[in-house]
Amino acid sequence: MDTILVFNFGGQYCHLIARRIREKGVYSEIVQSDMPADKLNALSKKSDVKGIILSGGPSSIYEKDAPKMDRKILDSGLPVLGICYGHQLMASYIGGKVSRAERKEYGTSYANIRNATGVLLGLGKKEEVWMSHGDVVLQMPKNIDVLADTENCKIAAFMDRKRQLFGVQWHPEVVHTKNGDKILGNFIFNVCKCRPMWKAESTIPEYQRQISEEIGEEGAIIALSGGVDSSTAALLASRAIGDKLTAVFVDTGMMREKEADSIRNMGKTMGINLIVIDAGNEFIRKLKGVSDPEKKRKIIGSAFIRVFEREAKKRGAKYLIQGTIYPDRIESGQAKKSSVIKTHHNVGGLPPKVKFNGIIEPLKDLYKDEVRKIARELGLPEEMISRQPFPGPGLAVRIIGEVTKHKLEVLRKAEAIVSEEIERAGSGIRPWQYFAVLTDTKSTGVKGDSRAYGNVIAVRAVESKEAMTANFAKIPYPVLERISSRITSEISEAVRVVYDITNKPPSTIEWE
Ligand code: XMP
DSSP states (O other), X not given: OOEEEEEEOSOTTHHHHHHHHHHTTOEEEXXXXXXXXXXXXXXXXXXXXXXXXXXXXXXXXXXXXXXXXOGGGGGSSOOEEEETHHHHHHHHHTTOEEEEEEEEEEEEEEEEESOOOGGGTTOOSEXXXXXXXXXXXXXXXXXXXXXXXXXXEEEEEEEETTTTEEEESXXXXXXXXXXXXXXXXIIIIIISOOOOOOOGGGGHHHHHHHHHHHHTTSOEEEEOOSSHHHHHHHHHHHHHHGGGEEEEEEEOSOSOTTHHHHHHHHHHHHTOOEEEEEOHHHHXXXXXXXXXXXXXXXXXXXXXXXXXXXXHHHHTOOEEXXXXXXXXHHHHHHTTTSOOSOOOOOGGGOOOOSOOSEEEOXXXXXXXXXXXXXXXXXXXXXXXHTOOOOOTTGGGGGBOSSOXXXXXXXXXXXXXXXXXXXXXXXXXXXXXXXXXXXXEEEEEEEEXXXXXXXXXXXXXXXXXXXXXXXXXXXXXXXXXXXXXXXXXXXXXXXXXXXEOOOOBTTSXXXXX
């Protein structure tokens, strides 16, 4: 299959590059930026590599530990497109001069297109582009064509016609670059001559074959959370190995109203061998007296693993199947440098504490939208596919302070009201994620003719794409009003409802 490799120089938009290319029907994979040329040659033979994109990155090419690449690759005959850091690095390798910019450029800028050729084919004279850089390419050798400049950047795009090397200082992969998609399309189709052959759904038979070949006659187990990733992995595995698969759903007691029932039903609809472990008491016991959010997350994560270990041992399962997807792998690989904001407990990322013959991750090369396509093809019910995300630790991170059974009951009722009212308001206003939070603030109110003193419930609703950033949803006031009046009248403990109007960053989506 025609493939474009994306060399990862640590840029935050590296993922977007691969996504945009796959959206165009061409398979794309992210690889380490220091891949040696001979390894690339071997890979090219196997998977028909047609071109390379060098991503952006946070470093300056002159820093001591700045990431490099094997420069022999630039002579391998494969076309290369360098973006931002990749543009500067490639420029320096082919005889250009790069230096600190007098003025850093962040955000929207305008590029003067001097020569609309190569990757810039079909672009206008002035193009809106998105930039984020502190270094600039100042000079290029004579044999290199300068294709564009901006106010602060004399060489904002270049081309080595002979070797088909292109550099752009701006980011074509972000939506703020108006014709970014055209630039990527020019590169993959006109320059690299890729054919659009990639379709997530067409990988199903191959994934199934791999699963059944690896597992053979043994038994396997999968932790099912009810989310789209683990459900799709379970369906794929069940199609491959039938009743040798057992899906385990751990009911932590921190789930939403009727959640465990809906997962039981899902097991039936999908024809999967599913067991539900009621571990609510165990979890609440371990959380007694704990109010620190990070401690709560860690306790829940490890309690989950204990339950799962017991079940796997009981069933003598030799293989573990996980719903890990592509961003999970890449993000955990890069996590070394980033600070821990929250310890995400995700059943998809269950550590292999129990001894297994093997761990199989059938969705490990796919993005969320691709997983959804496969889920549809496999017949996963639509309500499961478009389900909003739900954190592994469940309602425990939506109760500020210690978790008790009573608080869980209060929050469950509030959560159900928020969901019902937002869903009733119609799909047009349905945000990406919406829920209630039980705060630890008490407040005075008046109910009937008497003073009431009770809980403050917060409503959180956000719009997002990948949960990395989010904006609070602009829910119409009448909907918020219905939510507020229902919560205060149907839940005796609640006297006040507030709406969270912070974006991420600086807030996170969940309160804890
Ligand atoms: P934050 O609160 O970090 O959340 O902005 C981003 C997205 O992740 C979900 N979330 C989790 N998902 N395990 C998960 O699988 C977790 O521990 C976890 N914590 C938060 C959250 O609901 C939001 O969609």
